[in-house]
Amino acid sequence: MLSVSDLHVSVGAAEILKGLTLSVPAGEVHAIMGPNGAGKSTLSYALTGREGYEATQGAVTLEGRDLLAMTPEERAAAGLFLSFQYPLEIPGVPTMTFLKAALNAQAKARGEPELGATEILKRVRARAGELRISAEMLKRPLNVGFSGGEKKRMEILQMMVLEPRFAILDETDSGLDIDALRIVADGVNALRAPDRAMLVITHYQRLLDYIRPDKVHVLVSGRIVDTGGPELALRLEKEGYDKYLAAA
Amino acid sequence: MAREGIDLSTVDAVRALEAGKYTAGFTTDIEQEFAPKGLSEDTVRFISAKKDEPQWMLDWRLEAFRRWQTMEEPSWAMVRYPPIDYQDATYYAAPKNAAKYKSLDEVDPEILETYKKLGIPLREQETLLGVAGAPRIAVDAVFDSVSVLTTFKKELAQAGVIFCSISEAVREHPDLVKKYLGSVVPTTDNFFATLNSAVFSDGSFVYVPQGVRCPMELSTYFRMNAQGSGQFERTLIIVDKGGHVSYLEGCTAPMREENQLHAAVVELVALEDAEIKYSTVQNWWPGDVDGKGGVYNFVTKRGDCRGARSRISWTQVETGSAITWKYPSCILRGDDSSGEFYSIAITNGRQQADTGSKMIHLGRNTKSRIISKGISAGRAQNTYRGLVSIHGKAANARNFTQCDSLLIGDKCGAHTIPYVEARNVSAKLEHEATTTKLSEDQLFYMRQRGIPEEEAVALLVNGFVREVLQQLPMEFAVEAQKLVAVSLEGSVG
Numbered sequence: 210m211l212s213v214s215d216l217h218v219s220v221g222a223a224e225i226l227k228g229l230t231l232s233v234p235a236g237e238v239h240a241i242m243g244p245n246g247a248g249k250s251t252l253s254y255a256l257t258g259r260e261g262y263e264a265t266q267g268a269v270t271l272e273g274r275d276l277l278a279m280t281p282e283e284r285a286a287a288g289l290f291l292s293f294q295y296p297l298e299i300p301g302v303p304t305m306t307f308l309k310a311a312l313n314a315q316a317k318a319r320g321e322p323e324l325g326a327t328e329i330l331k332r333v334r335a336r337a338g339e340l341r342i343s344a345e346m347l348k349r350p351l352n353v354g355f356s357g358g359e360k361k362r363m364e365i366l367q368m369m370v371l372e373p374r375f376a377i378l379d380e381t382d383s384g385l386d387i388d389a390l391r392i393v394a395d396g397v398n399a400l401r402a403p404d405r406a407m408l409v410i411t412h413y414q415r416l417l418d419y420i421r422p423d424k425v426h427v428l429v430s431g432r433i434v435d436t437g438g439p440e441l442a443l444r445l446e447k448e449g450y451d452k453y454l455a456a457a
Numbered sequence: 458m459a460r461e462g463i464d465l466s467t468v469d470a471v472r473a474l475e476a477g478k479y480t481a482g483f484t485t486d487i488e489q490e491f492a493p494k495g496l497s498e499d500t501v502r503f504i505s506a507k508k509d510e511p512q513w514m515l516d517w518r519l520e521a522f523r524r525w526q527t528m529e530e531p532s533w534a535m536v537r538y539p540p541i542d543y544q545d546a547t548y549y550a551a552p553k554n555a556a557k558y559k560s561l562d563e564v565d566p567e568i569l570e571t572y573k574k575l576g577i578p579l580r581e582q583e584t585l586l587g588v589a590g591a592p593r594i595a596v597d598a599v600f601d602s603v604s605v606l607t608t609f610k611k612e613l614a615q616a617g618v619i620f621c622s623i624s625e626a627v628r629e630h631p632d633l634v635k636k637y638l639g640s641v642v643p644t645t646d647n648f649f650a651t652l653n654s655a656v657f658s659d660g661s662f663v664y665v666p667q668g669v670r671c672p673m674e675l676s677t678y679f680r681m682n683a684q685g686s687g688q689f690e691r692t693l694i695i696v697d698k699g700g701h702v703s704y705l706e707g708c709t710a711p712m713r714e715e716n717q718l719h720a721a722v723v724e725l726v727a728l729e730d731a732e733i734k735y736s737t738v739q740n741w742w743p744g745d746v747d748g749k750g751g752v753y754n755f756v757t758k759r760g761d762c763r764g765a766r767s768r769i770s771w772t773q774v775e776t777g778s779a780i781t782w783k784y785p786s787c788i789l790r791g792d793d794s795s796g797e798f799y800s801i802a803i804t805n806g807r808q809q810a811d812t813g814s815k816m817i818h819l820g821r822n823t824k825s826r827i828i829s830k831g832i833s834a835g836r837a838q839n840t841y842r843g844l845v846s847i848h849g850k851a852a853n854a855r856n857f858t859q860c861d862s863l864l865i866g867d868k869c870g871a872h873t874i875p876y877v878e879a880r881n882v883s884a885k886l887e888h889e890a891t892t893t894k895l896s897e898d899q900l901f902y903m904r905q906r907g908i909p910e911e912e913a914v915a916l917l918v919n920g921f922v923r924e925v926l927q928q929l930p931m932e933f934a935v936e937a938q939k940l941v942a943v944s945l946e947g948s949v950g
Contacts, residue, residue: 284905301917302917314909
């Protein structure tokens, strides 16, 4: 589904990703782990097309379509979703309004009919219930004054409502207590489907106890240096990244 | 869900419009008549004669003119512009044969076309025949220096409401004009108001008699067309005891390379228990992105809550003009009277706005409220300047002020300058202010969800100004919302 080959990405003068190759088939959840500064967030921004993250070499395709040639909103309409490590506050725009605008903009870009207000309301309320997000929170401007944990739950709500083909979860576990972590993980697991894939970026093994990956990749100094099953995550938790850092 | 409806209709409006276009910027090609260029007593006499004014009106103008010659242009506002040569402008321009048209059929088709293009309803028939959806709005159409048509006069007269051009009022209702003109903004008030008093051309006059609720919205559309001419409108609205009126003015001008001067005076008088709601959608040509051309908008607007329990509410949406200098104010003279000011001021490109309100509390238990939303983009400067003054006898006066600024990009500026004077210890004053910067991060976040950049800006801006837009009459809220979106096109990136 997602195919990244020999991707080089520069931020300013510095090359952060130095030939990253990765393939995530439909139906699978992959985890990317790595030390600070390895390029984890750079990868999520490069995939979603953030300005200033320049792909100088390599290719990225989502279901065969060239992602690098698209604007961020085109990538979103193509089914790419990023759960931000630090979700932004959107003053003056209630969550419900925001979701409606996003859903309809994507539908429009895909040439699909826009959804009616009632239908959207129903869909959002059902998902919000699963994540224990109150109706009152949906009326408030998105993320404004929300706690770190509430913001993360809002990210998952957006993902559940937008139903992307490919989701990137960037450090979704940071800032979550154990109960919130379980709620978020349940939400993510509920979205696992044969025609959907996910990339979970994380520092810690903890999240992977709840969202069990099919594969774990180790990202060090801008490259994938090791790949294995879920047991790799447990080993990394014990041994750290020293071995890889020394080799790099 | 109504709110969301408004949000999404903005988004649709943005989609439907071409980026960065000032759609009111065309010129109308008709034969016009001008005063000789320059400003002297002769100019004042010329204008007065053109309008067939009585001697007392001419004397009033001349006194103002003599006074003006001794005055200095103010320089305290945060706006920068090259010195204005007051001799290098034309103070009167009118369509030829402009003896006021009696009906729509007589109006020059080019002028009709102009208002049609601007989307301003001048036809009465449909409304009178009861066609569904036909707007119930009476319009006074002012083209450069003259009012060319006022609609629904007969229907309004049946209710006892006088709605006509100020020129007509001077001739037809001299007692009312003599009694109230200059009673809120005296001829000596300030440099621009005094200039206006000397050379004012046209504008609207409204009188609502005792106990009458004006049966329809009243509005005036000001159009500046002629090259090198200024527009000096004068509007006077009087609402007698227990009366009520809602009034809206709209303003547009062609794209001209040179700057055009617009110095208006608006006076409102509300007697006991009367209520005036005055809304403005100002969309004068703002100049191009490099700051060439654009209207200099120096306006004095003031309302006098003269009677007990009277209410005056100002709502303004200011999107146009190269320079805006404007402080719609309320004198809260009557006990228990109240004043409100709701403002959206948007500056983009090289526009500069210095705007706000003055609330002068003289009576007891007077209340005022100021809600100001300033948006600055491009290389623009946006200043809120306000005064809340509580006089010694104004026991239990209350004011609430909220000034919010939104910055788009990092080359623009927002400034908030609130003045407060309280001479009565029972006064309760609240002031809140916020500054928000619309960041690249927020835009990227929204785009990642599939919302294109222009829509993202419209959503954010709309959320920011919603509280004020809700104050506008419904018909105009939608128009104003489009305007807000359009004036910020191309402001990002």
